Amino acid sequence: MRSAVVVNPVKVADLDELRETVDGALGAAGWPAPLWFETTPEDPGRGQTEKAVSAGVDVVFACGGDGTVMSCVSALVGTDVALAVLPQGTGNLLAANLGLSTDLAAGLEVAVEQGRRQLDVGAVDDAYFTVMAGMGFDAQMLDATSETTKARIGWPAYVMGAARHLRDRPMRVTIRIDDRPPLRRRARSVLVANVGRLQGGVTLLTDAEPDDGWLDVAVLTPRTLRHWLAMGWALVRRRGSVPRMEVYRARRVEVTSNRAQPRELDGDLIAPGRRLAAEIRPRALWLCVPQPQEAPDLAADAEAAGERGEELVEEARRE
Structure with a gap:
């Protein structure tokens, strides 16, 4: 190779x-x-x-x-x-x-x-993402997180970056999902995800799979510190719905804001803009993954157990 x-x-x-x-x-x-x-x-x-x-x-x-x-x-x-x-x-x-x-x-x-696995990717203009694209708060958090702090303490540095923007004003967005009527929201962040896990092991989107042919769209609408705390607690507990978060599935999604917003792809900042448009490219990437563990041959085990049972019955009869 x-x-x-x-x-x-x-x-x-x-x-x-x-x-x-x-x-x-x-x-x-x-x-x-x-x-x-x-x-x-x-x-x-x-x-x-x-x-x-x-x-x-x-x-x-x-x-x-x-x-x-x-x-x-x-x-x-x-x-x-x-x-x-x-x-x-x-x-x-x-x-x-x-x-x-x-x-x-x-x-x-x-x-x-x-071992190989084919993954979907999301396309934004001429760039691609495997994890997620975002507009708003998530990109603000990345911009506010210093490389020095990340190198020193790891992912908790993002929490410090996030804290600086919790009280920022929301953005007015129009969200077009496939051919459905547009949604209009006052949102803090719109995430377009291929997988569901965030920094620190927090799962934002439980149903997101990297090879299901769909993008999962999360619209976050907290307005107060209490809203943020309730959302964070719900994400950590993962019981029931998450307050102030709407989730949709799409092949194509276009987010348009009333003003230029910070944007990111897979945790890297891209140029700010008023628009973020993404579409799914199904199974477009080959990834090296661990070989699957060999599953036990249950049928063979059952057959062997059956044969052994018959032997025991015959022995009992002879005795």
């Missing part, structure tokens, strides 16, 4: 050690040495991944945070080249949602075992 590593050097403590570990593990599995590409502020991974695809690789290792993964995904959509995630950042939402290990050795083993 031919492979390439697209690595964000800012996220890696010792690049030489990483290279030695990856080359050694792949060599031990009989793979040729991978191609290596480093991301830059100007190109966070898409161009490097396109070069890897053109070189004829079978697997691209995305080694960095969610932004690196998203950039690699944008170049892999619609190809037969698989993505393998080697998480190095503080978010790693795709890995968390799909139960992928954050351990380097485990990530390499998953790719070598060649």
Whole structure:
């Protein structure tokens, strides 16, 4: 199997050690040495991944945070080249949602075992997301969270960023879902999700699956601190409905605000704007995942148990 590593050097403590570990593990599995590409502020991974695809690789290792993964995904959509995630950042939402290990050795083993899963992706203009896109509060939170704090304490840094914007005024949005009549809301955030889990292990959308052919749309409408607390408590408990949150399913969704809003894709900020339009691309990405555990052969076990039961009955009769 031919492979390439697209690595964000800012996220890696010792690049030489990483290279030695990856080359050694792949060599031990009989793979040729991978191609290596480093991301830059100007190109966070898409161009490097396109070069890897053109070189004829079978697997691209995305080694960095969610932004690196998203950039690699944008170049892999619609190809037969698989993505393998080697998480190095503080978010790693795709890995968390799909139960992928954050351990380097485990990530390499998953790719070598060649377990594969086709995922849906969301398309926003010429970019793609595997986790979620958002407009409003979620992007404000990301903008208010410093990289230094994230590096020091991890995901709780987002809580500190969120606290700065809890009292901001809502946005007036029009939401068009497929061909249905438009919805008009005063919302704090609109999230368009391919999976349901947020930072810190909180599940926002319990029914979101990455390969069901749908985008799940969450419209958050809290107006007071009490509303935020009630919503957060309901999300943590996951019992019954979540107050101040509406959920819809869509193939296409377009959100238009009365004023320019911060926006994000997979935890990375994109240019602010009044509009966020996304559509689903079903099963457009191959992802390296652990091989499924072999299920016990229940039929064979039942047959064996039946045969043994007959033997015991015959023995009893003879006695």
